[in-house]
Amino acid sequence: MSPPAFQSLDLRALPAPEPMVRALDAADALAPGGVLELLTPRLPAPLIQQLRDRGLHVSAERLDEGSARVTVQWPDGDAVDGKGDGEDTR
Template identity: 50%
Template sequence: MNRIDLRQLPAPEPLTRALAAADALEPGHVVEVLVPQMPVPLLEMLEERGLRWRVETCIDGGVWVAILRPAQ
């Protein structure tokens, strides 16, 4: 499982990099991204792509998002 910390990047870099990582996922694989704030646009785009996700707020700042491409 890959983890990418995007919290220190200026907008729109966290969104574009998280989407690129999600688009590169093989079926059945997961990527974790750390972003600076609740990524509502990202979550909507993941839904449109048929990807699953889970979100949690980080105690040290930002938001953790796990993105899964379902196995086919």
């Protein structure tokens, strides 16, 4: 079995609403078990909520320069709670 697909997108230099649009498009294209890393200009609370509403696992962390790293994973299996593991949206 091959490891899950991993994709990283650096969205920090894009004007709004482009980071959200590209992040949601990439998340919608995730295969089961796939992982998406998003680098965003700030902690994107509305994006995080939209990703969770889609049933994706989401974790986020603030980076030193004020930007954020958001990790999105499409869960394997049928049980989806949308809450994710290790979430930190403070």
